[in-house]
Amino acid sequence: MSCQHLKSMGKAIENGNVLEVKNLIKLALNKGCRPEVILQEGLLKSIDNVSEKFKNKQIFVPDLLLATRAGNAGISYLSSELLLKVQESFGRIVIGTIRGDLHDIGKNMVKIFFEIAGFEVIDLGTDVPVDGFIDAAKKYDPQIIGLSAALTTTMYGMKDVIRALEQDGIRDKHYVMVGGVPITSSFARGIGADIFDPDGTSAVVKAKRILKCANF
Ligand code: B12
Incomplete structure (x- = not known):
């Protein structure tokens, strides 16, 4: 075996x-x-x-x-x-843990799920301020921005990121994907996120579907 x-x-x-x-x-x-x-x-x-x-x-x-x-x-x-082995890229993702939150195991898991699936992942780390996500969105132009939070006190920071994307007029250029221990589908819907998944592997499937990847 x-x-x-x-x-x-x-x-x-x-x-x-x-x-x-x-x-x-x-x-x-x-x-x-x-x-x-x-x-x-x-x-x-x-x-x-x-x-x-x-x-x-x-x-x-x-x-x-x-x-x-x-x-x-x-x-x-x-x-x-x-x-070393991944050649083709399905798309680009920027991911990070919301400001005030140092939990990164879940975010790192999601990162690797996407890398295995052939996405290029730019990891912003933990405790990322709203501007950190906005600057990265402009710099890397990712199809997806992934937000992770493990604390009930930081999860509302996800809404701030979405609002800042709207204020900068770039909300339509990126899908926003959210997840983490306290995040529910109704919370994700409520803040206007595009993709939610409690589990990283299904997030990949949902992301590929939303991006309409050719071989999916
Ligand atoms: C490990 C841990 C820590 C470590 C973190 C180390 C690190 N480098 O990450 C340390 C010890 C530092 C820590 C500190 C704290 N922690 Co802590 N911690 C945990 C613990 C035990 C495990 C979290 C974990 O890594 N799980 C494993 C990963 C793989 O699971 P996951 O995070 O859920 O991720 C999966 C999904 O959620 C999803 N996912 C995650 N992110 C994303 C993103 C996207 C885009 C998508 C699609 C999916 C997705 O996919 C992942 C894979 O399936 C949890 C308890 C728990 N069972 O969750 C508490 C927990 C999260 N911590 C908690 C607390 C309170 C704290 C502290 C405030 C404690 C304190 N008083 O100091 C501090 C806060 C520090 C800070 N500012 O962030 C509470 C939060 C409670 C709440 N309601 O907010 C929890 C729930 C414990 C509890 N039951 O009280 N913690």
Whole structure:
């Protein structure tokens, strides 16, 4: 079984062992394990387990930070390996986490889902002010602007980005895609977003549909 090495991923992430996480990804790729499987069954499942343990007070903030670091290192390692292979681009996306919000695991997951699907992704990072999204929209002219938020206090910043796009007269040039733990479809509709998905993989399908990609 080509993906069997992923079984050890949970421990490696929980222990914050960046080197081991990278080795396991490398091994899985060399054995022919599909990147989507490495992401979903390896990285995402392990991070979910860590989140659950944190919720149940089995681990604490320092453990969570170490695990997050290892998870993010795994995501960017997988991403760099894949970028070497992706030739064709379906489109360009700018993505970032809303101002005041430092959560980036979900955003990084979505980023890699899109990279696997052949999109060029420009990552603005976390704590991105409204102007950061507007400047990037003008600079990179992406088809899609992705907004991520994990806090109920920051999610309303998504509306500010959409309003700023309208005020600058460039709202019609970009689709706005939103997601994150507190985001619901009614919230997304209410602020006028074009794409919402609670899960990054379906977001890719929805984005391709909205962009009417030729081979979809
Ligand atoms: C890890 C974590 C942290 C880490 C973040 C590290 C990092 N680099 O990201 C640290 C320890 C730093 C942290 C800090 C805080 N956190 Co925190 N954190 C979490 C935790 C446990 C996991 C989040 C996570 O990464 N999940 C895994 C990823 C893969 O899932 P995800 O984010 O949901 O992303 C998926 C989808 O939502 C979606 N998605 C995400 N973004 C996007 C974008 C688009 C465009 C699309 C389409 C989809 C999409 O796709 C992803 C993949 O499927 C959650 C609890 C939870 N179960 O969610 C709390 C949680 C989000 N944190 C919370 C809080 C309160 C905080 C703090 C305020 C705590 C404090 N008092 O200091 C600070 C805030 C810091 C800040 N300013 O941002 C609360 C938020 C509550 C609320 N109602 O707002 C939560 C829900 C915990 C809780 N139950 O109380 N946190």
